[in-house]
Amino acid sequence: MQQSGYVAFSRPQKVLVLTAHEQPKAHFAPIWQGLPQWPYVRKELLAAQRFEPHERLPVKKTYSFTGDLKIYETCPRQYQFFREYDFTPSRSAVIFFGLLVHQSIEEVHRIALDGRLHTLDEPRIRELFERTFRFLCLSDVRPIGDRAKESAFTQVVNYFRQNREEMHRIIETEVDVSLEKDDYILAGKVDLLLGGDGKLELLDFKTSPRPKHSPALIAAYERQLCTYAHILERRHGRHVDRLLLYWTSEARKEDALMTLPYRPERVDEAGRHFDATVGRIRAGEFAVTTPPEAAICRECDLRTLCRAEGVIGEVGESEALAA
Numbered sequence: 419m420q421q422s423g424y425v426a427f428s429r430p431q432k433v434l435v436l437t438a439h440e441q442p443k444a445h446f447a448p449i450w451q452g453l454p455q456w457p458y459v460r461k462e463l464l465a466a467q468r469f470e471p472h473e474r475l476p477v478k479k480t481y482s483f484t485g486d487l488k489i490y491e492t493c494p495r496q497y498q499f500f501r502e503y504d505f506t507p508s509r510s511a512v513i514f515f516g517l518l519v520h521q522s523i524e525e526v527h528r529i530a531l532d533g534r535l536h537t538l539d540e541p542r543i544r545e546l547f548e549r550t551f552r553f554l555c556l557s558d559v560r561p562i563g564d565r566a567k568e569s570a571f572t573q574v575v576n577y578f579r580q581n582r583e584e585m586h587r588i589i590e591t592e593v594d595v596s597l598e599k600d601d602y603i604l605a606g607k608v609d610l611l612l613g614g615d616g617k618l619e620l621l622d623f624k625t626s627p628r629p630k631h632s633p634a635l636i637a638a639y640e641r642q643l644c645t646y647a648h649i650l651e652r653r654h655g656r657h658v659d660r661l662l663l664y665w666t667s668e669a670r671k672e673d674a675l676m677t678l679p680y681r682p683e684r685v686d687e688a689g690r691h692f693d694a695t696v697g698r699i700r701a702g703e704f705a706v707t708t709p710p711e712a713a714i715c716r717e718c719d720l721r722t723l724c725r726a727e728g729v730i731g732e733v734g735e736s737e738a739l740a741a
């Protein structure tokens with residue numbers, strides 16, 4: 419049996435049954451009355467059907483590039499506590515800050531995409547920013563203080579001032595680039611697609627400062643963006659020319675904008691890397707073999723536990739210990 423309300427979620431293969439607990443609205447009468455009615459349908463329609471049970475396929479679990487793989491790659495133990503056990507990190511202010519900058523910039527992009535870029539100026543951006551702030555305050559995330567709020571606003575305005583011209587080239591924002599693998603789904607979103615001059619550029623925002631000496635981190639972003647580019651190419655037949663990262667906490671655009679090469683030959687290797695990471699997550703491999711940078715441990719809620727167990731050294735005074 420299939421009720422009309424579920425049609426959006428599962429398509430009937432043979433028979434769609436519409437039921438109602440009261441007389442349907444007059445508006446729908448022509449559709450409703452034109453259909454075969456119960457109980458006559460029983461003989462004519464149902465008797466003619468052959469129903470066979472379907473094999474039940476297990477639902478594939480979804481892993482997000484940023485919410486799962488990135489956390490695991492930063493530290494498996496953080497993944498275990500904050501994703502597997504679902505503890506809430508106390509540093510929710512950092513999350514709030516990131517969301518505030520990200521969503522405010524996203525609002526600016528949507529207005530530009532609607533062809534209303536000329537309506538934007540700093541007072542208008544302040545309004546958008548304050549509205550985003552109010553919405554976020556309604557969520558579970560703990561809000562930030564006034565100083566951090568102003569710093570978030572500065573990031574948004576800096577971005578707007580220095581990239582106004584680029585906004586004419588926006589093609590799409592928040593583009594879904596999820597990928598179905600054999601036994602799981604990789605979920606991802608591209609923040610911004612830029613074009614306009616015959617070239618297609620893919621841009622991702624980071625609200626942290628541009629890393630100075632973190633080749634492993636940059637390699638991880640490169641893997642992620644190459645995979646996004648590959649999905650876009652395959653799904654939409656669009657060739658991606660450039661991969662860009664924008665570090666919004668850098669005041670000058672020259673420092674904020676980072677270009678990464680798109681090397682399609684890296685896509686297979688990235689795919690194998692993601693498979694291996696998901697495999698380790700599924701196998702429950704959460705032991706820390708090489709601690710992350712000391713700065714990450716210093717900010718982590720689990721540092722006392724890790725220190726007591728000898729996983730890391732005296733964080734803040736000396737570097738994290740390699741196990």
Ligand code: SF4
Pocket residue numbers: 493494495496706709710714715716718719720721722724729730
């Ligand atoms: S303190 Fe460091 S090693 Fe321990 S869980 Fe946190 S990030 Fe990982």
